[in-house]
Amino acid sequence: MDKIKQNPIVKKLGFNRIVLVFVILLMYTLFCVATGGNFAGLPRILSALNYAYFLGFLSLGVTFVIATGGIDFSIGPVMFCAALISGYSLTSLGVPMGLALLISVFVGFCFGLFNGYLVAYWSVPPFIVSMASMNIAKGVASVFTKTQSVSWPQLAAGGWFRQLVKIGNFPVGLVIFVLVAIVCALLLNKTKPGRYILCLGSNREAVRLSGVNTKKWEMLAYVICGVLVGIAAIFFVGAYTTVQPGYGDQYNNEAIAGCVMGGTSMAGGLASISGTVIGVFIIALLQEGILALGFTKDYQLIITGIIVIVAVYADVVARRRKN
């Protein structure tokens, strides 16, 4: 085992990530066998991808926040809020499509700024901020849309944004998601903000005493998260068309699950974008697989919950062993 881990190629790719990829393949095979080959068809794969896009953006976003040692579980409702406000602007206020998409991103940005400011500059515990934001997002969305659900236009009715998700059967969304993930990876590992975010997540005081404005960079992590949540909203409606006010909580857990499965530590300072991407695909495949096996959405909730617990506990144990 150790010998495999020391192999330079394995080291470069990351042992855990390789294992996770095998998990994906194994899960896929299992689902195919269990559903009598039903799962192997293109519709299922496209459906799983649809799920992976918006979840992926949420997960990428929350990876930055968790890297600082914080948490944001307002992301699901904020995504719905962004989709509702922009969608309502589009369908009922006559805002052009392009602008509506920008509004979505802007709504995400605003919530990120709000959360980040309170956490970084006022030291409000992140879980309190998340809880408040989650409800504010739901309330704002309901008030704005007068508690109506919003349906985004189909492709034929001028909904060109759907081509961001797919053209014919070609998964444009996958290309965009991978591109954004690469940008995130570069941002986190190759730029100054990313370096500071990771370092302050690991040892805030040492970074501050190196003359770095830690508050600013901590807030930035939440802002990045917010923007990605705004993008997630676009891909959500691109795949599922209709959004209802008052929902979105369950995606918090799934996004965090993707993140911690990929090896990002809840204690902060350690984060892997590629890990998050793989984690997201596992979660998306799992959700799709559970449905394909004939279980209801309820089982998705339970299984995701258990996965997060196990993944976080593994991280806790690993850290205890190191100390």
Add this chain to the structure above:
Amino acid sequence: MAGDLKKKSIFAKLGGQKFIVLLVVIVLFTFFSIASQDFRKYTTVLNIFDFSYYIVLMAIGVTFPLITGGVDLSIGTGLICYSLAGGYLVVHLGWPTGLGLLVSVLFGILIGFANGVLIAVMGLPPFLATLCTCMITRGLGSICSKGFGISWPTTGAPGSWFRSIFKMQIGGTKIPIGFIWILIIVAIMAFVLNHTKIGRYTIAIGSNKEAAVLSGINVKFYHIMAYVISGFFAGLASIAYAAVFPTVQPGTGAGFELEAIGGAIIGGVSATGGAGSIEGTLIGVFVICLLKTGLPFVGLQANWQQIITGLVLIAAVLVDIIKKRREAK
């Protein structure tokens, strides 16, 4: 004798934050009464009480994890889950009502215990562990009731006695006797918090865990107990919820925890642990309940209440933080 104490202000002597919050409750009530004729009706008051019971009960329970410096996010969806599980047994399997209610409460205790183990023994962050059980109970509730809503026996039907626990009809008038139970429970839990080992060590864990360990206290046990209490009260809240609402719907319940936790924090429970009181929590919850019932009367849709609750929660925590920063100087 008290010459060595830092001087206490009159404000502190009156119970500090609790006193101010009580004033807020009175001001809010007066404001709504003046602003809206309909608000002044007896039925409105009845409604405020009806809709407050389950939140108050959750809030009393969650006060304990909050004082340890943790949080329990699973109480909202948990409440619905317990009520669905108990209700299914009563409505569909013909169990006696009492037994169904007992199952609800036991279910709550079980989930509370699970939270406690995840946090105190396995060392998971409280918000994350309970966020997971929040989702898990949401799924479980729906599975228990096979995805359908559960209507506990309606008033008058056999086995509906539990509905009159909270509201009694004497002559032509309905009396909100539930509030009396609430006051009794508040008194009991205030006793538990202030005069028993469970309460004392809950405070010690939130204030200075290291000191608690060094004093030879079985910290893990008492840490778990805080979450068991929270689960137990979520179970009780599920009874109150079933007694007030005709139907319990699976998939709901998210957001209840904010009202309970918000109420507790407004009532003076410190968001960073160590301090809090049950009386304060009770008063804090009434701020939330008044806003919830009152806002529609002044022309704001119910959804505004969500936004305002969120902002009030942040404001309450900020007040606490600013106060501490001042003291540190």
Add this chain to the structure above:
Amino acid sequence: MGEVILTMNDIDKSFPGVHALDHVHFDVNRGEVHALMGENGAGKSTLMKVLTGIYTKDSGTIEFEGKEVEFHNAREAQDAGVVIVHQELNMVGHLTVAQNIFIGREFKKGFRIDDKKMNEEAAKLFKRLNIDIDPTATMSDLTVGKQQMCEIAKAISHEAKVIVFDEPSAALTESEIAELFKIIRDLREQQLGIVYISHRMDEIKVITDRVTVMRDGGYVGTLITKDCTKDDIINMMVGRVIYEEPKTKSLVPDDAPVVLKVEHLNAGKMVRDVSFELRKGEILGFSGLMGAGRTETARAIFGADPKESGDIYINGKKVEINSPEDAVKNGIGYLSEDRKRFGIVVQKTIAENSTLATLEKYMKGIFINKKKENEVTQKYVDSLATKTPSIDQLVVNLSGGNQQKVVIAKWLVRDSEILIFDEPTRGIDVGAKNEIYKLMNRLAAEGKSIIMISSEMTEILRMSDRIIVMCEGKVTGEIGIEEVSQEKIMNMATREIS
């Protein structure tokens, strides 16, 4: 003075690489206050930890009330009647005084905790000790001094027969110390054995009956307090052979300009009206006992903690420093005494740590210029002779000395002109120590100006061009290396301040 109550005979204890206790002897009589003295690191705390079972001794015996004993933890010692009043307080701030004193062993009446009885018992205890504290007051409302008294009361409530006070006066005011002494005298009257650890020479003279001095983990001797002078004690404390050559002459040219001037700096209780100058190429030693306010002064200058008043001039120009960010921009670098918490990000690589303060210089557009970063890291790994397989090594895997070099590299990469070394060789083994010393001398010769805070006398004497001594947050002396002696420094560091 009564008969012997506690005897520690021939106690020996080693940690990897350190002979912490070298066949130490110590005893206490009933109705006696026995001072345990020595410089920082002389082994006083280790000896007391062996006594109360926190450390296991390698050899030797402990006799308590005529029987040989061995405690396995603080609880066992407590139950037998041997308690320590620690320097750090261990109190639950949100509970009352009485609740704290009896925590973990509350009186009960059925389910109910009998707070009334606890308050009465606490009141009795305070009466016995002659302390005026309200048992129902909330602990966090009390002053630090009163909290200390509560710790003492808690210790005594365990039916203590021997009480060890570990620097109890460090956080107390004059009047609180007077009150503490009153209590200690009362306890002596009641025939308890008392061990009193302190650095303050004047207190020792006032309160103790005997003094035992330790040095470098060994037993030096025991004196009757009233028969000896302060100088006798100091001589015993410092009278060690110094292996390293002390500096004899300042290496700073007479015309070296002043680079840093601090005037009337005030910050909290530990920094009171501190003024000094630092010249170019100088190593300015900051000496004093633990808790003298040296680290606090450094942190206030560096902007890490808020300051109340005072001016800082760099190269003659007044500067505003309100955060570490400002300090770093003004060319100051700070090497904390607690590397792991404040100095390095242990889970990151050497390269990442080296450029932490200077990242903007190593950018190519928006990206970090990894090549340049690696080059500069390699340069300093080479020039500081940091021992590591590669610059991508996580800092957590390095030894203490090499971690310190990484921190130094961080500030050298930044080209900081003024470096504050806070206990630069703490936790570093002897060989690496010499390297750090050489490095500091080299830096000074290259024109960097260094403030070196150190609790090790030999380090101060070996490295400094000039020495500033602090005591209780104030500067109590300044002395050139030419006329310095250990005794002079120790006198200044224990100087009574009214």
